Amino acid sequence: MDKQEQVKQMTTIIADFVGHMAKVLPDDVQAKIKELAADEKNPLAKTIYETMKTNMKLAKELSRPSCQDTGVLQYWVKCGANYPLLGELEGILREATAIATQQTPLRHNVVETFDEYNTGKNIGTHAPYVMWDIVPDRDDVEIFPYMAGGGCSLPGSGKTLMPGEGYEGVAKFVLDLMTSYGLNACPPLLVGVGVATSIDTAALFSKKALMRPIGSHNPNEKAAYMEELLEDGINKLHLGPQGMGGDKSVMGVNIENGARHPSVISVAVNVGCWNHRRGHLIFDKDGHVQVLSHSGVNY
Amino acid sequence: MEKKILTTPISAADLEDIKAGDIIYLTGHITTCRDVAHRRLVEYGRELPVDVRDGAILHAGPIVRTIDADANKYEMVSVGPTTSMRMEKFEYEFVKQTGARLIVGKGGMGPETEKACQEFKALHLVFPAGNAVLAATEVEEIEDANWKELGMPETLWTCRVKEFGPLIVSIDTYGNNWFEQKKVEYNKTKEEVLTEINKHVSFIK
Numbered sequence: 001m002d003k004q005e006q007v008k009q010m011t012t013i014i015a016d017f018v019g020h021m022a023k024v025l026p027d028d029v030q031a032k033i034k035e036l037a038a039d040e041k042n043p044l045a046k047t048i049y050e051t052m053k054t055n056m057k058l059a060k061e062l063s064r065p066s067c068q069d070t071g072v073l074q075y076w077v078k079c080g081a082n083y084p085l086l087g088e089l090e091g092i093l094r095e096a097t098a099i100a101t102q103q104t105p106l107r108h109n110v111v112e113t114f115d116e117y118n119t120g121k122n123i124g125t126h127a128p129y130v131m132w133d134i135v136p137d138r139d140d141v142e143i144f145p146y147m148a149g150g151g152c153s154l155p156g157s158g159k160t161l162m163p164g165e166g167y168e169g170v171a172k173f174v175l176d177l178m179t180s181y182g183l184n185a186c187p188p189l190l191v192g193v194g195v196a197t198s199i200d201t202a203a204l205f206s207k208k209a210l211m212r213p214i215g216s217h218n219p220n221e222k223a224a225y226m227e228e229l230l231e232d233g234i235n236k237l238h239l240g241p242q243g244m245g246g247d248k249s250v251m252g253v254n255i256e257n258g259a260r261h262p263s264v265i266s267v268a269v270n271v272g273c274w275n276h277r278r279g280h281l282i283f284d285k286d287g288h289v290q291v292l293s294h295s296g297v298n299y
Numbered sequence: 300m301e302k303k304i305l306t307t308p309i310s311a312a313d314l315e316d317i318k319a320g321d322i323i324y325l326t327g328h329i330t331t332c333r334d335v336a337h338r339r340l341v342e343y344g345r346e347l348p349v350d351v352r353d354g355a356i357l358h359a360g361p362i363v364r365t366i367d368a369d370a371n372k373y374e375m376v377s378v379g380p381t382t383s384m385r386m387e388k389f390e391y392e393f394v395k396q397t398g399a400r401l402i403v404g405k406g407g408m409g410p411e412t413e414k415a416c417q418e419f420k421a422l423h424l425v426f427p428a429g430n431a432v433l434a435a436t437e438v439e440e441i442e443d444a445n446w447k448e449l450g451m452p453e454t455l456w457t458c459r460v461k462e463f464g465p466l467i468v469s470i471d472t473y474g475n476n477w478f479e480q481k482k483v484e485y486n487k488t489k490e491e492v493l494t495e496i497n498k499h500v501s502f503i504k
């Protein structure tokens with residue numbers, strides 16, 4: 001296949017997949033919602049979970065976006081340094097987003113800042129947002145498309161703490177967010193926590209944390225332990241679905257981390273709502289694609 | 300448990316036994332009303348083009364498919380509640396002037412709405428957000444569309460609904476506020492939880 005052909009094919013696949021993502025939640029999210037629904041004893045919370053299950057079913061059957069807010073598209077790209085379409089990739093993602101917007105259709109959510117008008121295409125200055133990691137010695141590319149809704153973007157925040165505040169300060173920052181803005185972000189949430197040096201590094205990790213499957217763990221033992229402590233702790237608040245009360249609170253807590261300056265420790269939080277529309281695709285150098293997030297989807 | 304269904308028009312007496320935290324369903328009519336509709340009525344003194352007295356409003360900006368614009372024929376594709384708190388500063392005046400009985404949206408509302416619910420006998424209810432397809436299928440027909448010049452999200456869409464819900468009562472006619480009560484509980488438990496977590500995270504030695 002020549003390069004042009006490969007670009008075209010990849011664009012079509014991503015556009016189609018993004019549309020699918022709007023309608024069908026990834027396997028891990030579906031499984032978690034069903035698990036929480038099955039375990040729930042509180043009648044109010046149970047009713048809400050049943051509503052979610054019905055909505056997931058209807059969205060698929062009727063082929064409509066499961067939530068009316070289909071977000072702003074973001075893509076985290078882990079690109080092999082030897083991947084042949086590295087230079088074309090941003091263009092492909094932009095084009096695929098515009099196509100998906102038309103053919104799904106997705107809600108028009110991209111508003112230019114300062115000029116303050118809706119572009120009507122879900123593309124704009126720097127949008128869709130692409131977060132790049134270049135991976136040496138690989139010739140394939142991993143793509144995580146994500147639909148960042150308004151409600152679930154709103155709690156996003158971060159703070160650079162003094163080391164004296166320690167990880168106790170990190171825990172407090174996360175929990176305070178759960179009982180304030182988190183309540184309105186359509187819980188049960190997947191909570192992404194970034195711990196690093198300056199605020200931008202922590203913020204980026206907090207978003208990457210949301211791309212990890214529910215139930216996966218940070219490879220660092222202590223960080224994994226903190227994930228568990230936070231998850232159990234937040235669950236003990238009994239926030240329930242929609243923050244209206246229930247046995248549990250969250251789908252999970254994922255922490256991603258990096259080293260820090262000795263004088264600071266930065267924490268940032270991004271949350272995914274119960275309609276956590278995140279995908280995971282791998283394209284090899286010849287354009288063959290594997291869908292890891294949604295079973296039964298093949299191209 | 301039997302489904303509690305309210306049918307428009309709704310009287311003050313119909314709401315007497317309903318408490319914050321209860322679940323109800325709505326049959327009859329509900330009209331979408333959000334930011335601009337509230338602003339026009341309260342700030343600019345314009346009359347609402349739809350009579351919602353003893354009826355219901357929905358804080359939402361839906362996706363609607365036009366079947367025949369001249370004949371006023373539309374189909375509800377996707378409708379989900381938007382954050383009610385944005386309407387908080389208008390809601391007392393809004394309920395006072397329009398006589399709406401049910402305000403449906405997302406998340407809690409504040410003291411102005413509590414006051415309105417208590418004084419004029421109304422409820423604030425939550426439709427679980429993110430369930431836009433289900434909500435759309437509970438709309439039998441869009442019967443009317445007003446202030447269309449505001450664009451799709453802000454248009455006042457009057458929908459005939461059947462057992463629309465679940466609707467969870469967030470503020471009742473006694474002024475009880477479910478979210479505010481819950482927040483007190485959450486914040487109390489939070490302190491205990493943090494004390495426990497802090498015993499295990501002294502990684503900086």
Ligand code: SF4
Binds near residue numbers: 151
């Ligand atoms: S927070 Fe998520 S589920 Fe809730 S309205 Fe926004 S996109 Fe939809």
